Amino acid sequence: MRLSDTVEEARFRAEVREFLQNELPAELRRKPSEILQGELSGGGIEARGRLEARAGGVGFQLLSGAPAEWRRKLTERGWVAPSWPKEYGGAGLTLVEQLILNEEFAEAGAPQMTGDMGISMVGPTLILYGSEEQRAEHLPKILRGEALWCQGFSEPGSGSDLASLQTRAVRDGDDFVINGQKIWTSNAQNANWMFMLARTDSEAPKHRGITYFLLDFSSPGITVQPLVQMSGAAGFNQVFFDNVRVPAKNVVGEVNRGWYVGTTTLDFERSGIGSAVGVRKTVESLIRWAKEHAESDQSTTARNPLVRYELVDRYIEATVARMLSYRIVDMQSRGMIPNAEASIAKLFSTELTQRIARTAMKMVGLYGLAWDRESSYSPSRAEYSRGYVNSVGQTIAGGTSEIQRNIIAQRGLGMPRD
Ligand SMILES: Cc1cc2nc3c(=O)[nH]c(=O)nc-3n(C[C@H](O)[C@H](O)[C@H](O)COP(=O)(O)OP(=O)(O)OC[C@H]3O[C@@H](n4cnc5c(N)ncnc54)[C@H](O)[C@@H]3O)c2cc1C
Numbered sequence: 001m002r003l004s005d006t007v008e009e010a011r012f013r014a015e016v017r018e019f020l021q022n023e024l025p026a027e028l029r030r031k032p033s034e035i036l037q038g039e040l041s042g043g044g045i046e047a048r049g050r051l052e053a054r055a056g057g058v059g060f061q062l063l064s065g066a067p068a069e070w071r072r073k074l075t076e077r078g079w080v081a082p083s084w085p086k087e088y089g090g091a092g093l094t095l096v097e098q099l100i101l102n103e104e105f106a107e108a109g110a111p112q113m114t115g116d117m118g119i120s121m122v123g124p125t126l127i128l129y130g131s132e133e134q135r136a137e138h139l140p141k142i143l144r145g146e147a148l149w150c151q152g153f154s155e156p157g158s159g160s161d162l163a164s165l166q167t168r169a170v171r172d173g174d175d176f177v178i179n180g181q182k183i184w185t186s187n188a189q190n191a192n193w194m195f196m197l198a199r200t201d202s203e204a205p206k207h208r209g210i211t212y213f214l215l216d217f218s219s220p221g222i223t224v225q226p227l228v229q230m231s232g233a234a235g236f237n238q239v240f241f242d243n244v245r246v247p248a249k250n251v252v253g254e255v256n257r258g259w260y261v262g263t264t265t266l267d268f269e270r271s272g273i274g275s276a277v278g279v280r281k282t283v284e285s286l287i288r289w290a291k292e293h294a295e296s297d298q299s300t301t302a303r304n305p306l307v308r309y310e311l312v313d314r315y316i317e318a319t320v321a322r323m324l325s326y327r328i329v330d331m332q333s334r335g336m337i338p339n340a341e342a343s344i345a346k347l348f349s350t351e352l353t354q355r356i357a358r359t360a361m362k363m364v365g366l367y368g369l370a371w372d373r374e375s376s377y378s379p380s381r382a383e384y385s386r387g388y389v390n391s392v393g394q395t396i397a398g399g400t401s402e403i404q405r406n407i408i409a410q411r412g413l414g415m416p417r418d
Contacts, residue, residue, distance in 0.1 A: 001326060001327060001330045002330065003326065005100070009096060009097070009100060012097055012100055013100050013104060016100065016101055016104040016105075017104055017108075019077075020104060020105070020108040020110055021108075023070075023073050024070075024108055024110050025067070025069075025070065028067070028070060028110065028111055029108065029109045029110065030109035030110075070111070071145060075089070075143065077091060078090050078091030078092070079091055079101065080119065080143055081119045081123060081142075081143060082097070082098050082101050083098055083124060084119075084123060084124065084127060084139075085127065088123075088127055088135065088139050089139065089140065089143045094333065095329050095332050095333045096329060096333055099325075099326075099329050102277070103277045106277035106278045106281060107277060107281070109281075116142075116145075116149075117149040117150065117151060117187075117195075118138075118141075118142035118147055118148070118149045118193075119142060119143075120268055121149070121151065121195070121265050121268050122138070122142070122149050122193075122195045122214075122265065123138075123139060123142050124264075124268050125195070125252065125261060125264055125265045125268065126138055126139065126252065127139075128264060129212075129252050129253040129261050129264065130252055131249075133249065134214065134249075134250075134252065138193075138214070147192060147193050148187070148190055148191045148192055148193070149191055149193045149194065149195060150185050150186060150187050150188045150191035150193075150194050150217075151185065151186070151194070151195060151196075151265075152167075152182040152185055152188075152194045152195065152196030152197070152215070152239060153165075153182070153196070153197055153262065153266075154182060154183055154184045154185075155167060155180070155181060155182055155183060156181060156183050159184075159400075160399070160400060160402075160403050162197075162262075163206045163207045163210065163259060164206055165197055165198070165199060165210065166180060166199060167179070167180025167181065167182065167196075167197075167198045167199065167241065168180055168198060168199050168200075168202070169198035169199065169200050169211060169213065169246070170200075171200075171248070172245075174247060174248055174249075175245040175246060175247055175248060176198075176200070176211075176213070176245070176246050176248060176251075177243055177244070177245055178198055178213075178215070178221075178241040178243075178244040178245075178246060179241055179242065179243060179244075180198065180240075180241050181238060181239065181240050181241070182196065182238070182239040182241075183227075183236075183237075183238050183239075184227075184236050184237075185224075185236065185237045185238070185239050186235055186236055186237075187235065188217075188224045188237040188239050189224055189226060189234070189237055191217050192216075192217050192218065193214065193215065193216060193217055194214075194215045194217050194239070195212065195213070195214055195215075195252075195265065196212075196213050196215055197210050197211070197212055197213075197258055197259070197262050198210070198211060198213060198258075199211075200255055200256055200258075201256050204256065207259045208256055208257075208259070209256055210256065210258045210259045210262070211251055211255050211256060211257075211258040212251065212252040212253055212258030212261040212262055212265075213246050213250055213251060213252070213258075214246075214250040214252060215244070215246050215250065216246075216250075219244050219245060219246065220244070220245075221241060221242040221243050221244040221245075222239065222240070222241060222242075222244055223239070223240040223242070224237050224238075224239050225237060225238045225239075225240070229389075229393075230389055230392075231386060231389045231390050233390075266398075266399075276318065276321040276322035276324070276325045276349065277322065279318045279321050279322075279349060279352060279353065279356070280315075280318040280319070280321075280322065282318075282353075282356055283311070283314045283315050283318045283356060284315075286311060286314070286356070286359065286360055286363065287311055287315070289363075289379075289380055290307075290308075290311060290363060293379070298364055298365075298367045298377075298379045299363060299364065299379070300362065300363060300364065300365040301363060304362070306362075307359065307362050307363050310359045310362065311359060311363070314352070314355060314356050314359050317348075317352050317355070318352065318356075320348065321345070321348055321349045321352055324341075324344060324345040324348055324349070325345055325349070327341055327345070328341055328342055328345055339407070339411050339412075340407055340408045340411045340412025340413075341412075343399075343404040343405075343407040343408050343412070344404075344408055344412070346398065346399065346404055347395075347401055347404040347405065347408070350394040350395045350401070351395060351401065353391050353394050354391045354392070354394060354395065356391075357384075357387050357388040357391040358388070360384040360387065360388065361384055361385070361388050363384070364379040364380075364384055367379050368384055368385050368388070369385065370382055370385060371385055371386070
């Protein structure tokens with residue numbers, strides 16, 4: 001695996017850095033104190049968690065919430081959708097260039113570009129499987145930030161075993177009629193479109209009777225109910241469908257072949273290129289806080305050497321996480337398909353985010369109980385306590401740790417299924 005930039009890659013890195021130095025408005029730059037919670041709730045790793053962070057009102061910046069002027073500057077270079085081909089308004093960057101771009105954006109504290117489900121999940125899926133009409137309708141709206149998408153995959157009885165989903169879509173003339181329920185739908189309260197899976201053939205084997213739909217979220221019959229998390233935020237929802245009509249032209253790919261389209265979307269969701277820099281920045285921000293508050297009662301680092309050792313461990317682990325993500329990019333750019341390797345990276349980085357959250361809590365001791373951002377008893381505006389609570393979902397979203405371990409055991413180590 002090559003760890004240093006080639007001459008062209010170094011030139012591209014310098015170009016991105018210079019662009020950020022000259023063009024990134026100061027008010028969009030994340031402050032060190034804002035880094036922790038955004039990352040711990042998934043901002044850097046997983047597309048879903050960051051929506052929750054926004055719903056919780058933290059300072060985590062998303063491209064879709066960024067000012068139009070910043071978006072315009074990125075659009076000029078195709079950097080709103082760096083991975084999309086140029087013909088669709090993207091930058092057509094190689095995987096290594098995408099990694100460099102994301103690393104430099106994370107380094108500068110710029111708004112995350114990977115966090116938008118339209119750009120990172122449904123757009124690339126439509127480029128691969130969508131009809132010309134679907135691409136023409138949706139891709140420009142995604143690029144302009146006008147379409148806010150949510151993902152309707154999980155159901156009360158179908159998460160890890162997604163192919164068992166029960167929401168039904170029945171053909172009726174030019175439409176399909178949808179009935180059923182989705183759950184854990186991040187950001188459904190703000191979305192105007194949903195990409196979803198529904199069962200269109202209940203007789204067929206479970207993977208073969210599923211269809212992928214694009215659903216206009218203003219259609220009659222959709223009810224969105226918020227689910228309040230232990231952090232007090234309501235970034236998830238239950239979504240109910242009562243005879244919701246969706247035109248047949250909104251099927252992506254073929255009817256009953258949606259499982260294969262859906263797994264492509266999940267692959268895009270899980271690729272998480274460049275997130276490891278965000279994790280390192282989080283650990284660096286903890287170390288900075290520990291130094292600045294060495295004399296403060298709110299820090300345990302002076303009294304408890306174990307916390308200092310833990311901070312060192314977290315820093316080393318953040319470097320390991322970076323190597324694991326480099327491995328994925330390296331494999332992909334050589335035409336290989338990471339399998340158990342992607343699970344290793346996902347498992348390690350999400351468990352690491354939780355360890356970082358625990359270390360932060362140990363660093364502030366009992367003051368970690370404070371929740372009020374404005375209170376003088378709250379270290380770092382309660383970022384650590386809030387980040388700790390928000391980090392829990394990391395090892396569930398995008399495939400639980402148990403599922404990743406199964407994949408590593410079976411496909412990586414060749415161990416038997418039972
Ligand atoms: C932050 C966050 C955001 C999310 N956003 C969305 C979203 O926007 N859209 C969406 O569709 N979904 C979303 N989800 C749902 C997520 O995809 C599911 O929670 C996840 O796939 C797990 O499914 P489940 O909750 O049904 O748990 P289950 O699959 O019921 O699992 C329960 C427990 O059993 C274990 N388990 C299950 N099967 C096995 C097995 N074969 N071997 C060993 N252990 C097993 C699991 O690891 C887990 O501990 C989100 C979840 C989180 C936490």
